[in-house]
Amino acid sequence: MITIERMLIDTTEKLFKQTCTKELINDSENGIFPKIFWNELDSMGITTIGVPEDCDGSGFTKLDAFAVLKIAGSFAAPIPLAESIIANWQYVELGLPLPNTKQTISMINEDVDLQQHSEGWIINGTFNRVPFTQWADELVSPVKTTTGKWYLLTIPLNLTTTAPDSNIAGESRNKVICQNTSINSSQVIAMTPEHAAQFIHETLLGRTMMMAGALQQILTMSIHHAKERQQFGRPIGKFQAIKQQLAVLTGLATSANVIADSAATATVDNIQFQTEVKIAKTYISQSISKAVPIAHQIHAAIGFTHEHPLHQYTRRLWSWRDEYGSEAFWAKQIGENVLSSSKSLWNQL
Numbered sequence: 001m002i003t004i005e006r007m008l009i010d011t012t013e014k015l016f017k018q019t020c021t022k023e024l025i026n027d028s029e030n031g032i033f034p035k036i037f038w039n040e041l042d043s044m045g046i047t048t049i050g051v052p053e054d055c056d057g058s059g060f061t062k063l064d065a066f067a068v069l070k071i072a073g074s075f076a077a078p079i080p081l082a083e084s085i086i087a088n089w090q091y092v093e094l095g096l097p098l099p100n101t102k103q104t105i106s107m108i109n110e111d112v113d114l115q116q117h118s119e120g121w122i123i124n125g126t127f128n129r130v131p132f133t134q135w136a137d138e139l140v141s142p143v144k145t146t147t148g149k150w151y152l153l154t155i156p157l158n159l160t161t162t163a164p165d166s167n168i169a170g171e172s173r174n175k176v177i178c179q180n181t182s183i184n185s186s187q188v189i190a191m192t193p194e195h196a197a198q199f200i201h202e203t204l205l206g207r208t209m210m211m212a213g214a215l216q217q218i219l220t221m222s223i224h225h226a227k228e229r230q231q232f233g234r235p236i237g238k239f240q241a242i243k244q245q246l247a248v249l250t251g252l253a254t255s256a257n258v259i260a261d262s263a264a265t266a267t268v269d270n271i272q273f274q275t276e277v278k279i280a281k282t283y284i285s286q287s288i289s290k291a292v293p294i295a296h297q298i299h300a301a302i303g304f305t306h307e308h309p310l311h312q313y314t315r316r317l318w319s320w321r322d323e324y325g326s327e328a329f330w331a332k333q334i335g336e337n338v339l340s341s342s343k344s345l346w347n348q349l
Contacts, residue, residue, distance in 0.1 A: 028078035029170030066264040073213030080132040082206035101137035167319035212260035219253040285327035
């Protein structure tokens with residue numbers, strides 16, 4: 001029996017395969033927004049997966065949304081899909097209607113100053129490395145004030161100043177500057193520390209699922225190349241050295257996908273969810289440092305050319321591994337949590 005969830009994944013994968021081409025990705029790196037592709041995803045309800053239908057969403061679960069984000073990663077999709085999906089979750093969970101806009105997010109900011117006045121709030125501060133601001137209408141970000149209170153800000157980007165920047169994959173990661181920016185009271189929503197932590201870890205997991213998808217794709221590309229590329233009268237995949245490299249790459253990509261899926265299926269209300277997400281991001285980031293060189297070694301010189309699509313994935317993997325905290329940052333967090341726990345190490349596993 002084909003479930004509705006399976007139909008969602010199959011339909012989404014088919015759309016990405018037909019639309020998210022090498023040329024579309026190259027165009028996006030030159031500043032051209034893939035409007036037709038985005039509108040198709042939006043009309044299918046992909047941008048509101050995990051939002052209940054009675055809240056104007058497409059239904060399904062967050063687990064389904066993370067599966068879709070893995071597909072997005074496997075096609076190197078140059079769109080703010082993860083950002084829009086997770087921002088929409090925040091609106092609904094805080095009792096807000098879904099906006100008719102494209103959103104981007106900034107995961108955590110503690111150096112943003114908020115001052116309340118009679119007509120609303122004044123914001124001063126900087127949001128660093130914000131994805132896809134040139135194509136978004138609104139920035140959604142949790143902010144922790146100096147008094148320890150948490151707020152979710154929804155800031156119209158036309159009220160801010162943007163300093164352009166990008167990652168090595170050519171994806172925009174701009175600096176958003178608020179200087180005496182005035183917003184309405186409805187755009188500053190109080191949130192609990194627990195809700196803020198959930199936002200942070202769901203954002204982290206979204207990027208982790210995309211990394212897992214991209215790793216799986218470079219494995220697929222490497223296997224295909226090893227079968228097709230002939231050397232000394234036979235496919236290079238027949239040589240023992242290449243077989244060994246492919247075996248290592250297969251292990252890295254497979255384990256990355258297993259650990260990402262484990263984090264996604266963890267119960268969000270369970271504190272173990274946060275631990276699993278940190279472990280997944282740490283492990284997959286570490287795997288990238290081994291997997292990407294292997295993929296390029298198998299492809300040899302052609303893998304470094306602009307014409308070959310391999311670089312569209314490997315450049316993103318190098319970039320994403322450091323976004324929302326590097327493996328060193330999260331490994332330290334995991335270690336500190338273990339040391340501060342009253343449980344023994346084995347009881348925490």
